[in-house]
Amino acid sequence: MKLCRFTTTEKEARIGIIDDSERLIDLTERKIRLLSDVLEQESPAEYLRAIDLTGLPQHPLDSVTLLPPVDRQEVWAAGVTYFKSKTARMEESDFSATAYDKVYDADRPEIFFKSVPEKVVGPNAEVGIRKDATWNVPEPELALVLNSQGSIVGYTIGNDMSSRDIEGENLLYLPQAKVYDKSCALGPWIVLGQSESEAREWEISIRIERTGKTKFSGSTSINQIKRQFSDLAGYLLRSQTFNRGAILLTGTGVVPGDDFTLVADDHIQISISGIGTLANSVCVV
Ligand code: DO4
Ligand code: MG
Numbered sequence: 355m356k357l358c359r360f361t362t363t364e365k366e367a368r369i370g371i372i373d374d375s376e377r378l379i380d381l382t383e384r385k386i387r388l389l390s391d392v393l394e395q396e397s398p399a400e401y402l403r404a405i406d407l408t409g410l411p412q413h414p415l416d417s418v419t420l421l422p423p424v425d426r427q428e429v430w431a432a433g434v435t436y437f438k439s440k441t442a443r444m445e446e447s448d449f450s451a452t453a454y455d456k457v458y459d460a461d462r463p464e465i466f467f468k469s470v471p472e473k474v475v476g477p478n479a480e481v482g483i484r485k486d487a488t489w490n491v492p493e494p495e496l497a498l499v500l501n502s503q504g505s506i507v508g509y510t511i512g513n514d515m516s517s518r519d520i521e522g523e524n525l526l527y528l529p530q531a532k533v534y535d536k537s538c539a540l541g542p543w544i545v546l547g548q549s550e551s552e553a554r555e556w557e558i559s560i561r562i563e564r565t566g567k568t569k570f571s572g573s574t575s576i577n578q579i580k581r582q583f584s585d586l587a588g589y590l591l592r593s594q595t596f597n598r599g600a601i602l603l604t605g606t607g608v609v610p611g612d613d614f615t616l617v618a619d620d621h622i623q624i625s626i627s628g629i630g631t632l633a634n635s636v637c638v639v
Contacts, residue, residue, distance in 0.1 A: 355399045356630075357392055357508065358543035359421040359476075362413065367421050370413075371402055372543060378418055380411040389425050389544070393501045393599055398508065399547030422476035422540045423499075423510050426598040429474060429538055431495070431514050432586045433457075433464040435579050435605030442609040446522035453525055463581055463589055466528065468514060468603060469538040477632055482536030482639035483616050487517035490616045493606035494560040494624040496553065496576055498583055499544050500600045504591040506583055508546045509553055511624050511632040512603040513539040535639040540601065541632045548628060550583045556628040560608050563621040570614055574607040576626070 356372040369386045370378045384405055386392060395401035434440050440458040444451040457464045475481055483490035497512035515538065521531035559573035583604065590602055616622075620636040 355402050355546045356543040357389065357398070357402070357423065357546055359389065359423055359425065360413075360418045361421060362418050364419065367425065372415060376415045378413045378415050379407055380413065381405070383410055389423065389427075390502070390599060393499065393507050397547075402546070420477040420542050422471075422474040423542075423544045424471045424474050424540055424601055427471055427500075427600050428467070428596065428598075429469040429471065429540070429601045429603070430590055431466055431468040431512075431532070431603035432581075432605045433466065435463065435581055435586070436574065436607030437578070437580070438574070438607050438609055439605055443521070445612070446518050447525065450525035458580070463586055465586070465590055465602075466532060468532060473535070473538065475536050475539045475634065477541040477634070479539070479634060480536060480637040481513060481515050481539050481622065481634045482534060482637055483515070483618070484517050484520070484534050485638050487520050487531075488615065489519035489522075490515070490517050491610055491614065492560065492562070492616065492622050492624070494558055494608055495603040495606050496556070496558060496579070496626060497540060498587060498602045498604060500587055500590075500596065500602060502597050502599050504587055504596070506550070506587055508544040509548060509626075509629060510540055510544045510601070511542070511626050511629055512601070513622065513624055513632065513634065514603050514606065515539070536637070539632060539634050542630050545629050553583070553628060554579075556626050558608065558624070558626050560625075561623045562610070562616070563623075564617070564619075569620070570610045572608040572610070578607050579604055
């Protein structure tokens with residue numbers, strides 16, 4: 355079951371579901387106006403299945419603008435959850451290298467704040483690279499969708515855009531490497547009703563095109579994430595409540611080579627086999 359935010363007018367956000375024939379069904383007439391109207395239900399997938407869809411407006415998917423599937427939730431991110439992320443980061447930094455090594459094996463994961471909801475960009479919008487950074491990469495990540503109780507109720511695709519030269523210069527610069535305009539993309543929709551073991555069978559892949567040619571591509575299995583999703587969510591929720599729910603990115607396992615940096619107008623496609631594809635172009639911010 356796919357839950358999305360969309361607009362047809364560019365003025366107002368609506369909530370819809372996407373059926374197997376790629377038709378978007380508008381749920382506004384059923385008084386569903388926020389993601390939480392669905393995500394806070396005991397079983398969001400069953401709740402949606404029980405809705406009478408007769409007579410509701412339908413749109414071909416390519417006739418609407420999909421919005422990021424986040425309206426009131428803060429976005430957080432876990433890091434160094436794949437072996438590949440640990441080794442790449444140890445190579446890019448000099449005196450902070452042991453921090454990555456230690457956190458990979460520690461009980462407590464790395465978790466950092468990524469974005470307020472209104473700064474997240476959605477499908478086909480532009481993601482940003484900082485004008486004061488020289489080495490910028492996308493980070494393709496599975497994103498957990500949590501309700502206000504902290505239960506994982508869905509999954510979407512995230513791009514944790516990062517400036518590797520800023521992070522590599524000094525780990526205390528991490529917030530600047532991670533949080534700036536257009537540094538977080540989510541979408542294209544939320545997949546509901548899947549368990550962690552089902553999600554662990556998914557593949558995550560990325561392709562970056564420059565002037566029509568593939569500049570980088572790579573993939574890995576979601577099962578390579580070292581920690582259980584409930585463990586990551588559990589640490590996020592320690593001494594912290596999310597009355598509006600939260601999104602938690604689960605870390606990257608695909609890292610382009612050290613000679614690669616994004617440039618303006620690159621086109622990024624991140625796919626997760628059980629979800630779909632999040633596509634964005636790149637601009638300088
Ligand atoms: O430790 C810095 C950030 C890690 C991260 O974002 C990742 O592994 O995905
Ligand atoms: Mg990341």
